Amino acid sequence: MNSAAKAAIWVAAITAVGGVITAVAVALINRPNEVKPGGDITSTPTQAAPKPTPPPTTKSPAPAPFAVTLDSVLPRGAHKSISSKEGLAAKGTVKNLPPGYSIWLMDRDDTDYSIAQSARISNETWIAESYPLGDPSQAVPYHMTVVVVRANGVCTSELRKRVRQDKYQMTDLPKGCAEAAQQDITVSEK
Structure with a gap:
């Protein structure tokens, strides 16, 4: 070649x-x-490697919110209307009351709170009474407000101390107390 x-x-x-x-x-x-x-x-296109998935975090569920209602305020005793002498009975519901907390019933006029009593709680229902109401010399009818107070341990201790000392009147709620519900009422009998 x-x-x-x-x-x-x-x-x-x-x-x-x-x-x-x-x-x-x-x-x-x-x-x-x-x-x-x-x-x-x-035969497959290039893809970025997937990012590793972090393990799921375990969060504690948020506590259910505290709730209190004031469902009824009725005359105490045989009266058809609220009297200053016989007072009133109040009832409501409470849900998710934190440990160490209590519910108190109070009356409030234009200037002061007056401690009535610590509410009795059973199966998410609270009841409490307040009597007598107002100043016995006060002319009827007059208006006041029924107040439901949520009290932490500090507030509960202070309220109990005031009751033991017969110091039911106060201008402001003690530390740890908060109004949870209220209803205006008319005291129409002596």
Whole structure:
């Protein structure tokens, strides 16, 4: 074989190999496949590795909200209306009362609170009474407000101390006390 024939074979071989390399390169560019290190062609596009999912955190459920209602204020005794001497009976509901807390019934006029009593609680129902009401010399009818107070341990201790000392009147609620419900009433009998 002469040198011209050998040169032609080499040119044809190099052209063929170049064409194959070009075809493979074009196919790789136009395909969504990737070439992994080591030359393996895969049929799936490259995706970022998923971020590890942190373990679920365990949160304590939020405590149910405290709620108190004042559902009824009725005359105490045989009276048809609220009298200053016989007073009143009040009833309501309480839900999720925190440990160490209590419910108190009080009367409030324009200037002072007057402690009536700590409410008795049974099956989410509270009851309490307040008597006598107001100043016995006060002319009827007059208006006042029945107040339900939520008391933490500090407030409960202070209210009990005041009751033991016969100091039922106060201008402000003690620390740890908060009004939870109220209802305006009319005292219409002596």
